[in-house]
Amino acid sequence: MSDSDTDERTITADGITLMKSYETEEFPVPTVDFRLRSERNDEATVRLVDSIPEDVPAADLGFHPDYGGDDWTVEGDSAVFEHRLAADEEYRTVYGVRTDDHDPERFMTDPTVEIGDPDGERSTTEVADAESGADTDDTAADGSDTDDTSAATSGRDSSQAARDVIAGDRDVSDPDGGDAIEEVDISGAEAAAADGAGEAGGTNTAGGQPRDGEVDTGGVGVAEGDVGAALAAELRAGDLAEADRELLAEELDADDAGSEVRLTHLQSRISDLEAYTDALEEFIDENGPARQLIEDLTDQIATIEDGLAALDERTSETEAAIERLDAAVETNADDIAALDENIDDTEAAVDTTQESVAELRADVEEIEEWRERISSVLGGVSEES
Numbered sequence: 001m002s003d004s005d006t007d008e009r010t011i012t013a014d015g016i017t018l019m020k021s022y023e024t025e026e027f028p029v030p031t032v033d034f035r036l037r038s039e040r041n042d043e044a045t046v047r048l049v050d051s052i053p054e055d056v057p058a059a060d061l062g063f064h065p066d067y068g069g070d071d072w073t074v075e076g077d078s079a080v081f082e083h084r085l086a087a088d089e090e091y092r093t094v095y096g097v098r099t100d101d102h103d104p105e106r107f108m109t110d111p112t113v114e115i116g117d118p119d120g121e122r123s124t125t126e127v128a129d130a131e132s133g134a135d136t137d138d139t140a141a142d143g144s145d146t147d148d149t150s151a152a153t154s155g156r157d158s159s160q161a162a163r164d165v166i167a168g169d170r171d172v173s174d175p176d177g178g179d180a181i182e183e184v185d186i187s188g189a190e191a192a193a194a195d196g197a198g199e200a201g202g203t204n205t206a207g208g209q210p211r212d213g214e215v216d217t218g219g220v221g222v223a224e225g226d227v228g229a230a231l232a233a234e235l236r237a238g239d240l241a242e243a244d245r246e247l248l249a250e251e252l253d254a255d256d257a258g259s260e261v262r263l264t265h266l267q268s269r270i271s272d273l274e275a276y277t278d279a280l281e282e283f284i285d286e287n288g289p290a291r292q293l294i295e296d297l298t299d300q301i302a303t304i305e306d307g308l309a310a311l312d313e314r315t316s317e318t319e320a321a322i323e324r325l326d327a328a329v330e331t332n333a334d335d336i337a338a339l340d341e342n343i344d345d346t347e348a349a350v351d352t353t354q355e356s357v358a359e360l361r362a363d364v365e366e367i368e369e370w371r372e373r374i375s376s377v378l379g380g381v382s383e384e385s
Helices: 147-166 189-194 227-237 242-287 290-384
Strands: 009-013 016-023 031-038 044-051 061-063 072-075 078-085 090-097 112-116 122-126
Touching: 009 112, 016 044, 016 112, 031 044, 031 078, 061 242, 072 242, 078 090
Parallel strands: none
Antiparallel strands: 009 016, 016 031, 031 090, 044 078, 044 112, 061 090, 072 078, 112 122
16 A cells, blocks of 8 residues: 555454555555454444535545445545454445546544444444544433534434445334334235225224224225325325324335435446546546557557567577688687697797707808918918919
8 A cells, every 4th residue: 555645543342453544656546544443342333424524425436346445435524434344354445536636635524333233232443533542432321422423423324224225124223213114015005006096985994993983974985905095195184194104104204315316326436437537537648548548559560570580580590600710610629729839930940950950050161261371371472382
């Protein structure tokens, strides 16, 4: 991982350590990096709420699919990450920032971390100054949480209910802690409502019996199983109990929350795709389209191959010349050896010749001496005669 542009933030709570940093080198776009490390002996659900700077639109954030992108959602001005962390597990997740015009320091705020135990208990840690290492106390079990913590927990419950609805699990627990909501068959509700079943003169319960204190006016009764029609009739008549109205509102809100979660997730994936598309477009603008790059690379490879072929040919010629030179060197070595022998013989002959010359010189000198003697003798004889 590259060096972060700002000081790393570290938070520790309930055996979970979170390290937050801002990275600019590893991915095509700047990213806010979160590294989770569990030192617990059991599993735990980690819910991370990270504030988004005010002037940064949610569309500028992108969640990487290979780094827990499916676990991220955008809720208002916060990015929310929820993941189940195994014992002694280390996990990394990031979200990208579409442009690099933002100040990294503004993203390095202290996130809120909620740790959920396997038995469902949850504690919240919100650090005032991550660098000083100060952690707040866990949330009390007697309900003395702050308003922010309550809101975060409530938001998680509704989000979890929405996930259950999306997954097809209709036995969703009441967010207020009540018993599970019984699965209801409302397959005929739309048809019954369209046929005007709600125009029944009396207001009946789901079992077909009038409520206490009410009189059946003799209209068409609700058939067994037409729960939707009976519900529509009671809603029109205004006879539905307030508690039932609240329960229905919660269920309908859960469905809306499910749609909102799906829409938010889709928006985050689109933002992620847009971020990588922008990075790819920038790369193409700087380096040209892929086809052009491939063609240029092919031409360069062909040129290199031609150069290598010419180099191979020159290398072969050089090797042949070296072999010829080796043979010539060996021949010259033999000739030099023979020449050395001839030189030795010549030197011996020269020495012999020099000795002969010396002897000849002595003989010549002796002859000259005899010649002079003879000349002097002959000269004396000639004068006497």
